[in-house]
Amino acid sequence: MSEEKKNVHLTKLQKAAILISALPEDISVQIFKKLKDFEVERIVKTILMLETPSKESVLEVLKEAYDNLKEASPVKIAPDHLKKILQKALPPEVLEKLLNQTFDEEEFKTIFKELEKLDPKMVANLIKNEHPQVIALILSQLKPSVAAEILQYIPKRVGVTNVQEEVIKRIASIEKINAQTLKIVANTLEEELLTIGAGAEETLSGIDIAAEIVNALPKEVQVELLEEVRKEDEILADNIEERMFKFEDILKLDNKAIIEILKNVDKNVLMMALKGAPQEILDKFLSNMSKRAAEMFLEDMEVLGPVKKSDVEKAQKKIIEEIKNLINKGVIEFGSGEEYV
Incomplete structure (x- = not known):
């Protein structure tokens, strides 16, 4: 993939981060001084998470900002360089808060x-x-x-x-x-x-x-x-064990597992559980029903009307219990506990 094509996938925030990092230090300082606190925080986070771009990538970003720019130096995004710029641009108390809440956190994540x-x-x-x-x-x-x-x-x-x-x-x-x-x-x-x-x-x-x-x-x-x-x-x-399967984890199950769940759970309980579920989970069940069965299921759900949140949660717990029961019996698989022979 060419560098030009790679840059198509850069967000505006990423391009801004590369641009600021590529500019001379004194100009970067002036830019940071003009930004609001939340904007500085977003730029800093983006710089810290960026992989070091090549010179070609930097040139492409700069060309978007300056049509007549002919050359650019490689971007400098090392944490020490960034700290130096921020020390000149921000008041000490703002800098300390930013470093504590943002800079160290991102550096910390990178290390792990x-x-x-x-x-x-x-x-x-x-x-x-x-x-x-x-x-x-x-x-x-x-x-x-x-x-x-x-x-x-x-x-x-x-x-x-x-x-x-x-x-x-x-x-x-x-x-x-x-x-x-x-x-x-x-x-x-x-x-x-x-x-x-x-x-x-x-x-x-x-x-x-x-x-x-x-x-x-x-x-x-x-x-x-x-x-x-x-x-x-x-x-x-x-x-x-309770947290080893959440209702949202249904999305991780394959179609065979969904079919087994449909066979083993009460239709009314499933309807109640899906009332408060994300659309993707509802779609996962509907896609494993026949067209007619799916239509009838949706009609019955509509007839239910508004339901209490507590009733939805109770129904979801019942579905989870049944899924865990099927997992324990080996009827369906979940996680990476597959065996190979």
Whole structure:
């Protein structure tokens, strides 16, 4: 794909970020001074998330802004360069707030994205001797699928401790992590993880993260791990299991699974559940019915009229229970617990 074609996919915000980064520092400072706080924040976030563009890409962006421009220097988007410009452009209190809420947060995310690119076995070897709480903090920052892969390479037992069980329990218990804590944790990793700035708290749903990680594990590992957690804390195990399938997750099921659900759930309960569901979920069920059945289903839904939110939620819970029952029986598959022979 040519550079010109690549630039077609750049948003206006991305082009603005490249343009500001490519300009001489003193001009960039003047531009930032003219922008509103929320505009500065958006530009900064975009610059930090951009991959370093080639000189050709920069030239194309600049040509859009200046028809008579003949040359451009490569873009400079390093965090230190950006901080230098912002220090000149913004009052100290505004800069501090921006760095705490935006800059460090984006840099922090970038570092863990880099960690996700490493071989899971290598990451597991790197962190396997850490305390389960430290392992939990690291895995909670990664994609569930990546965290699940890494978790499988962590030794199952160290002495009497089931490390995998402990890690999942601790992830599920996470409520908030201070960025300074993550900086300390990152210092135990490789050199590229040493620079994480302290800043605002990151609100996390530990139970949801734990559930997604368990979902990404092979089926037999899921069952065994949850059994181990249940021995120690039945409520925690139930909470994790509850979140292992949400009503919106129906969109992840294949057509065969949807057909099985239609066979096994009460039509009236399904109608009530779908009353408050996104259109995509309704369409998924309708597309697995005959044309006539789908028409009748929609007509019956219309006859229902307005319904209470509490009744919709109750119906959705019943559908989820039936889906989980079908998953446990092996009638339908969910997650990555597939077996190969």
